[in-house]
Amino acid sequence: MSSTLDALINRPYEYGFVTDIESDALPKGLNEDVIRLISKKKNEPDWLLEFRLAAYRHWLTLTPPEWANITHPKVDFQDMVYYSAPKPRKKLASMDEVDPELLRTFEKLGVPMSERKALANVAVDVIFDSVSVATTYKDKLAEVGVIFCSFSEAVKEHPELIKKYLGSVVPTADNFYAALNSAVFTDGSFCYIPKGCRCPMDLSTYFRINNGESGQFERTLIVAEEGSYVSYLEGCTAPRFDTNQLHAAVVELVAMDNAEIKYSTVQNWYAGDENGVGGIYNFVTKRGLCKGINSKISWTQVETGSAITWKYPSCVLIGDNSIGEFYSVALTNHHQQADTGTKMIHIGKNTRSRIVSKGISAGQSNNSYRGLVKVGANAADARNYSQCDSMLIGATCGANTFPYIEVHNSSAKVEHEASTSRIGEDQMFYFASRGIGAEEAVSMIINGFCKEVFNHLPMEFAVEATQLLGLKLEGSVG
Amino acid sequence: MSAVMQSIANHDAYLAGLLPTPTTPYEWLNTLRTGAAQRVRTLPFPTTRNEEWRFSDFSLMCKTVFAPAIATPALTLTEIAPFLLPEAANSRVVFVNGIYAAHLSSAVLPAGVVATHFSAMLTNETLRAQLARHATFQHEAFVALNTSHLQEGALIVLSKNTACATPLHLLFISTASTTPVASHPRCLVVAESGSACTFIEDYVCLPTATPSPTYFTNAVTEIVIADDATVRHTRLQRESVAAFHVGYAAVHLGRNSCYSSNSITFGARLSRHNLHITQSAEGANCTLNGLALISGRQMADTHTVMDHTQPNGNSAQLHKCIADGGAHAIFNGKIFVRKDAQHTNSTQSSRNLLLSNKGRIDTKPQLEIFADDVKCAHGATVSQLETEEMFYLNSRGLNANTARNLLIYAFAEEIIDKVPVASLKQHLSHTVSSQMGEIV
Numbered sequence: 001m002s003s004t005l006d007a008l009i010n011r012p013y014e015y016g017f018v019t020d021i022e023s024d025a026l027p028k029g030l031n032e033d034v035i036r037l038i039s040k041k042k043n044e045p046d047w048l049l050e051f052r053l054a055a056y057r058h059w060l061t062l063t064p065p066e067w068a069n070i071t072h073p074k075v076d077f078q079d080m081v082y083y084s085a086p087k088p089r090k091k092l093a094s095m096d097e098v099d100p101e102l103l104r105t106f107e108k109l110g111v112p113m114s115e116r117k118a119l120a121n122v123a124v125d126v127i128f129d130s131v132s133v134a135t136t137y138k139d140k141l142a143e144v145g146v147i148f149c150s151f152s153e154a155v156k157e158h159p160e161l162i163k164k165y166l167g168s169v170v171p172t173a174d175n176f177y178a179a180l181n182s183a184v185f186t187d188g189s190f191c192y193i194p195k196g197c198r199c200p201m202d203l204s205t206y207f208r209i210n211n212g213e214s215g216q217f218e219r220t221l222i223v224a225e226e227g228s229y230v231s232y233l234e235g236c237t238a239p240r241f242d243t244n245q246l247h248a249a250v251v252e253l254v255a256m257d258n259a260e261i262k263y264s265t266v267q268n269w270y271a272g273d274e275n276g277v278g279g280i281y282n283f284v285t286k287r288g289l290c291k292g293i294n295s296k297i298s299w300t301q302v303e304t305g306s307a308i309t310w311k312y313p314s315c316v317l318i319g320d321n322s323i324g325e326f327y328s329v330a331l332t333n334h335h336q337q338a339d340t341g342t343k344m345i346h347i348g349k350n351t352r353s354r355i356v357s358k359g360i361s362a363g364q365s366n367n368s369y370r371g372l373v374k375v376g377a378n379a380a381d382a383r384n385y386s387q388c389d390s391m392l393i394g395a396t397c398g399a400n401t402f403p404y405i406e407v408h409n410s411s412a413k414v415e416h417e418a419s420t421s422r423i424g425e426d427q428m429f430y431f432a433s434r435g436i437g438a439e440e441a442v443s444m445i446i447n448g449f450c451k452e453v454f455n456h457l458p459m460e461f462a463v464e465a466t467q468l469l470g471l472k473l474e475g476s477v478g
Numbered sequence: 479m480s481a482v483m484q485s486i487a488n489h490d491a492y493l494a495g496l497l498p499t500p501t502t503p504y505e506w507l508n509t510l511r512t513g514a515a516q517r518v519r520t521l522p523f524p525t526t527r528n529e530e531w532r533f534s535d536f537s538l539m540c541k542t543v544f545a546p547a548i549a550t551p552a553l554t555l556t557e558i559a560p561f562l563l564p565e566a567a568n569s570r571v572v573f574v575n576g577i578y579a580a581h582l583s584s585a586v587l588p589a590g591v592v593a594t595h596f597s598a599m600l601t602n603e604t605l606r607a608q609l610a611r612h613a614t615f616q617h618e619a620f621v622a623l624n625t626s627h628l629q630e631g632a633l634i635v636l637s638k639n640t641a642c643a644t645p646l647h648l649l650f651i652s653t654a655s656t657t658p659v660a661s662h663p664r665c666l667v668v669a670e671s672g673s674a675c676t677f678i679e680d681y682v683c684l685p686t687a688t689p690s691p692t693y694f695t696n697a698v699t700e701i702v703i704a705d706d707a708t709v710r711h712t713r714l715q716r717e718s719v720a721a722f723h724v725g726y727a728a729v730h731l732g733r734n735s736c737y738s739s740n741s742i743t744f745g746a747r748l749s750r751h752n753l754h755i756t757q758s759a760e761g762a763n764c765t766l767n768g769l770a771l772i773s774g775r776q777m778a779d780t781h782t783v784m785d786h787t788q789p790n791g792n793s794a795q796l797h798k799c800i801a802d803g804g805a806h807a808i809f810n811g812k813i814f815v816r817k818d819a820q821h822t823n824s825t826q827s828s829r830n831l832l833l834s835n836k837g838r839i840d841t842k843p844q845l846e847i848f849a850d851d852v853k854c855a856h857g858a859t860v861s862q863l864e865t866e867e868m869f870y871l872n873s874r875g876l877n878a879n880t881a882r883n884l885l886i887y888a889f890a891e892e893i894i895d896k897v898p899v900a901s902l903k904q905h906l907s908h909t910v911s912s913q914m915g916e917i918v
Contacts, residue, residue, distance in 0.1 A: 067529065375860075377835060377836075390845075390847065392847065392849075392850035392852075393850065394850060395817065395820070395849060395850050395851075396817070397848075397850070398846065398847060398848045399845070399846075399847045400844075400845060400846040400847065401843075401844060401845040401846075401856070402842065402844050403842060403843060403844070403858065404840070404842050405839075405840065405841045405842065405858055405860060406533075406838070406839075406840045407830070407832055407838065407839045407840070407860040408835075408837075408838050409832070409835055410832040410833055410834055410835050410837065410862045411835075411862055412832070412860060412861065412862075413859075413860070413861040413862075414858070414859065414860040414861065415857070415858070415859045415861075416843070416856075416857060416858040416859070417855070417856075417857045418843070418845060418855060418856050418857070419854070419855040420845065420847050420852060420853070420854040420855070421853075422850045422851060422852075
């Protein structure tokens with residue numbers, strides 16, 4: 001490992017962005033008045049306020065979950081600001097002003113030059129105008145009837161859809177963080193794919209350029225009507241800085257008859273420094289409902305950031321012949337902790353699910369897979385295959401597997417496999433003997449390990465994700 | 479809500495209601511018993527809210543009040559003949575409802591081998607040094623309850639470098655009685671360095687005819703295996719289908735020692751078996767095999783913990799469950815590989831057959847690994863019989879029922895075949911086949 005690289009990677013992160021404190025922020029703390037105020041500021045209809053209040057009242061009766069294999073100091077929910085108007089970031093004049101660390105990351109990841117500017121918040125030039133690109137996209141989507149807008153916009157423009165689907169997959173009373181999110185969520189995305197429509201573009205492409213500040217309590221709702229298809233990507237390979245310690249998002253997906261939703265996540269939030277100081281707590285509830293027959297929901301995630309990740313994207317397979325998939329790569333380094341996995345709830349007949357989870361732990365981190373495969377009594381001929389592989393890099397990290405398998409139907413077939421491995425000295429020696437340096441060798445081994453998951457990412461992200469893992473692991477081997 | 483709270487409070491008080499009153503003449507034992515009784519009073523009755531008991535609901539047993547057995551019914555050797563093993567004709571220790579039965583026991587053993595009951599030798603140094611040292615009761619309400627009753631139990635001691643060729647049979651018989659009885663059997667097995675033995679821990683019920691008696695067995699076994707020693711352990715649970723059975727076994731392994739376990743569960747309405755193995759020195763080897771074959775309204779829960787704390791340890795586990803009717807089989811196997819346990823090689827496989835739509839199987843193989851240079855793998859499957867296999871047998875002229883029974887028999891036989899005592903193996907095969915109906 002070259003010492004220059006070492007020095008670079010081990011340098012403390014500096015926040016590259018200036019955040020102006022908005023005068024429009026509420027004081028710290030949470031009570032019904034705060035929720036009423038949030039609702040009022042956003043001009044929300046009464047039913048949404050009631051939704052929030054009901055969630056809040058339920059939240060008060062709950063205690064934070066402690067079953068996950070993570071440790072962190074207690075979060076003080078009264079020591080947080082629950083609403084502040086979107087903060088305009090200071091525009092930078094040229095790429096020269098951008099944090100060199102960020103530039104290096106872009107370089108490593110191979111992010112196209114045009115997008116780098118948008119991501120780094122540099123004023124864009126004439127040739128690449130994100131606004132006009134966005135408009136083009138918007139026209140294209142409107143043409144086929146796809147609704148894709150911010151959550152607040154959707155509440156105003158399409159209240160009937162929001163009213164129908166909000167909380168239908170993740171009820172307000174689902175869990176502690178989902179209840180909190182339902183009470184205080186500020187914005188998010190809404191996506192509606194009409195009957196028979198195959199979304200003309202990966203919403204990821206659109207998203208990457210237009211993705212604003214997602215906010216601390218994000219809410220995403222995607223509805224795919226009969227026979228439709230959409231591929232959606234959230235997050236970004238580029239490191240994201242955020243001063244909010246706690247993130248509790250809720251994502252709800254609904255797939256009707258013959259519909260398919262492909263949801264990909266690349267998460268690279270600030271993970272804290274190498275001593276485990278700082279970093280984001282990412283406590284997310286994601287669930288997809290395969291409501292119709294032959295529907296399909298596929299989750300793909302690459303989790304590399306956050307100090308703590310607590311996340312179980314799930315599929316509830318209600319429709320007969322519906323399919324749920326989960327492909328995950330979770331990488332933890334330094335003092336990161338991840339407790340992540342999925343739930344596959346088979347309810348309809350002939351439902352199928354597939355889980356491929358790859359965990360990589362390095363440094364002093366702790367990486368857990370926690371999954372549930374449940375086959376209900378009426379889910380005849382349900383089929384599940386799960387595979388979770390862990391890789392340990394160094395002797396001070398941990399890898400855990402907690403798969404729950406609950407079967408109530410005798411015609412079900414459920415299989416689970418797990419293995420643990422490490423980057424062996426012999427493998428490294430082999431690479432070295434072929435003239436391949438340590439860093440590249442690790443990257444190649446990791447790539448091979450994660451290939452099955454990366455294959456399911458939208459193409460451009462697959463390439464970047466590969467680089468990202470190598471980048472995150474720099475300095476851990478060799 | 480208040481009704482629920484009330485019932486939980488009742489459950490918590492339930493175990494305290496099973497505590498003993500008389501004390502023993504030994505001060506050290508009384509101290510131990512009092513400490514355990516204290517834990518029984520403070521630990522809650524395990525409910526499904528407790529992660530470790532998430533799937534096994536024992537609240538049903540709280541409806542019955544169990545009393546300790548006072549006198550042993552006069553059983554004869556002829557009556558217990560179906561349970562006797564010819565291989566262990568002179569190496570048998572028998573307990574009836576938790577009380578030692580001298581006239582049914584027979585222990586004519588080679589020098590260096592002790593197989594007896596321990597109430598008369600509570601001053602013995604080995605016993606005092608090891609008893610209740612391994613099965614800790616701080617977090618286990620049922621172990622605490624057993625320890626609070628501690629006075630009698632089975633004891634096996636193998637002196638240094640002694641190999642006992644004959645299998646040692648520890649037979650625990652429960653009988654039908656007018657009031658339901660609770661017994662708290664205890665076993666202590668100490669294998670000193672370089673020794674080897676095979677023992678059978680056997681829980682049975684008399685009479686075997688219906689109606690099945692209701693009783694409660696709460697067993698605790700401690701096995702201490704010193705350096706280079708070998709212990710082969712077969713545990714049979716053939717309780718009545720109306721009985722409640724909770725078992726806890728703690729195994730402590732020394733350097734280069736070997737432990738193999740065959741745990742077979744046929745009986746009890748609700749049963750739970752905890753097997754907690756600690757490899758406390760380098761190079762220990764463990765082989766764990768388990769089978770639960772249940773039907774009707776039975777529930778069988780097996781929880782194992784394989785704790786690798788030192789380098790170069792091996793463990794291989796295969797657990798099978800077959801659930802028919804409305805039965806509910808549960809398996810939870812934890813494998814820990816601690817920070818120092820480099821070069822550990824550990825495998826675990828949980829294979830389950832669910833034969834009925836009213837039945838239920840919950841399995842949770844669990845790995846927690848904190849060392850990097852290790853080989854660990856686990857797998858779990860739940861399914862019914864393979865249609866291809868059925869088709870093959872049908873094509874050979876076996877009707878559907880026979881084919882089904884043959885396949886189930888073969889599935890169970892993989893575990894039974896590993897039982898190291900010939901007569902017992904044959905007997906168990908017979909039990910399985912008769913349960914399946916005549917097949918051969």
